[in-house]
Amino acid sequence: MEVPFLDLRTQNNGLYDEVFTLWQEIFKSAGFIGGHHVSSFEEEFAEACSVKQCVAVNSGTDALRFILIALGVEAGDEIITVSNTFIATTEAISQANGKAVFVDIDPETYNMDPGKIAAAITPRTKGIIPVHLYGQMADMDPILEIAKKNNLWVVEDACQAHLAEYKGNKAGSMGVASAFSFYPGKNLGACGDAGAVTTNNAELALKIRSLRDHGQKIKYYHDIEGYNGRCDAIQAAALRVKLKHLPDWNNKRRKNAKLYEEGLSFQEGLLLPKVLNECLPIYHLFVIQVDNRDSVQSKLLKMGIHTGLHYPVPLHLQNAYLKMGLQEGAFPVTEKSSKKILSLPMYPELTSEQIGYVCNCMKEIVNGA
Numbered sequence: 020m021e022v023p024f025l026d027l028r029t030q031n032n033g034l035y036d037e038v039f040t041l042w043q044e045i046f047k048s049a050g051f052i053g054g055h056h057v058s059s060f061e062e063e064f065a066e067a068c069s070v071k072q073c074v075a076v077n078s079g080t081d082a083l084r085f086i087l088i089a090l091g092v093e094a095g096d097e098i099i100t101v102s103n104t105f106i107a108t109t110e111a112i113s114q115a116n117g118k119a120v121f122v123d124i125d126p127e128t129y130n131m132d133p134g135k136i137a138a139a140i141t142p143r144t145k146g147i148i149p150v151h152l153y154g155q156m157a158d159m160d161p162i163l164e165i166a167k168k169n170n171l172w173v174v175e176d177a178c179q180a181h182l183a184e185y186k187g188n189k190a191g192s193m194g195v196a197s198a199f200s201f202y203p204g205k206n207l208g209a210c211g212d213a214g215a216v217t218t219n220n221a222e223l224a225l226k227i228r229s230l231r232d233h234g235q236k237i238k239y240y241h242d243i244e245g246y247n248g249r250c251d252a253i254q255a256a257a258l259r260v261k262l263k264h265l266p267d268w269n270n271k272r273r274k275n276a277k278l279y280e281e282g283l284s285f286q287e288g289l290l291l292p293k294v295l296n297e298c299l300p301i302y303h304l305f306v307i308q309v310d311n312r313d314s315v316q317s318k319l320l321k322m323g324i325h326t327g328l329h330y331p332v333p334l335h336l337q338n339a340y341l342k343m344g345l346q347e348g349a350f351p352v353t354e355k356s357s358k359k360i361l362s363l364p365m366y367p368e369l370t371s372e373q374i375g376y377v378c379n380c381m382k383e384i385v386n387g388a
């Protein structure tokens with residue numbers, strides 16, 4: 020049996036008519052930039068995330084970068100985040116002139132360990148960016164408490180957590196502002212690059228609207244230098260169609276996670292994902308830990324099962340960050356898990372037969388059969 024890591028084509032087939040009707044309308048009207056699909060998507064996504072404002076931009080990276088610039092990050096300002104994230108988190112910090120300061124993670128949720136934050140705070144610290152990795156929100160209560168005590172802002176990197184919940188709060192609604200990615204493979208994916216900022220702060224939203232459009236509120240009248248960071252109408256229309264399906268798709272992912280848990284629990288040598296109390300993950304990825312990960316991964320591939328690594332090398336050990344001068348051993352939990360993590364196929368359209376096959380193959384490999 021062949022089990023792809025991700026299968027967007029099956030999902031696309033079911034949306035063809037709805038998406039193409041809107042795209043025809045856009046093509047005929049030639050209204051490619053801005054327009055009612057962008058503003059309607061912003062309203063709909065804000066409502067879905069229980070926030071007042073959404074600003075659609077052209078990637079999750081831009082969403083993070085624009086938030087940091089709008090918050091007034093200045094050269095040398097320190098921002099605390101984690102090393103086991105996609106490089107976009109720290110690219111945005113550096114490109115906004117800030118300095119990323121890493122803290123270690125919780126060994127079972129893979130999210131920021133709030134107990135490690137206090138020691139990382141210095142007089143230059145301005146904020147914290149927890150990353151809601153794999154679709155589970157970071158432990159926001161203690162993070163927000165430490166931030167409040169130290170007069171820091173919190174920006175959520177919610178790029179992998181569309182509609183995830185923490186104690187009844189939606190991802191994207193707990194920090195001063197939050198970044199979402201609609202990269203095609205995300206739970207809510209565009210048909211190209213797109214992203215969004217959510218916030219309850221109207222002033223911040225206004226600054227980000229200006230930043231995404233060359234610093235202009237009125238065409239050709241530039242208050243500041245900005246960027247070309249808009250979300251185009253083609254993407255917004257597809258996202259509007261997909262957003263209606265997102266709660267159902269997230270439920271299907273949760274059902275699939277349950278099937279994996281049933282199929283793989285009690286299997287020695289495997290660590291399954293841990294869900295925090297009162298949290299509702301959306302399983303952007305289903306990540307387990309296993310010894311001899313690389314060999315397990317290649318054996319699975321020979322059996323037709325495609326897997327991923329998120330992420331194989333922590334950021335502090337990447338060539339791009341050699342200049343930070345951090346060595347192996349700086350963040351032991353992050354480093355240890357990076358050698359054992361394995362992302363199994365996870366998407367709403369995955370069948371129970373496919374999951375059963377993955378579980379059986381995995382057991383066969385781990386038991387050495």
Ligand SMILES: Cc1ncc(COP(=O)(O)O)c(C=O)c1O
Pocket residue numbers: 077078079080081104105107108150176178179199200201202212213214
């Ligand atoms: C945690 C995280 N942060 C930021 C990003 C950047 O998003 P984008 O690829 O839309 O720029 C991504 C997505 O790839 C991500 O997974």
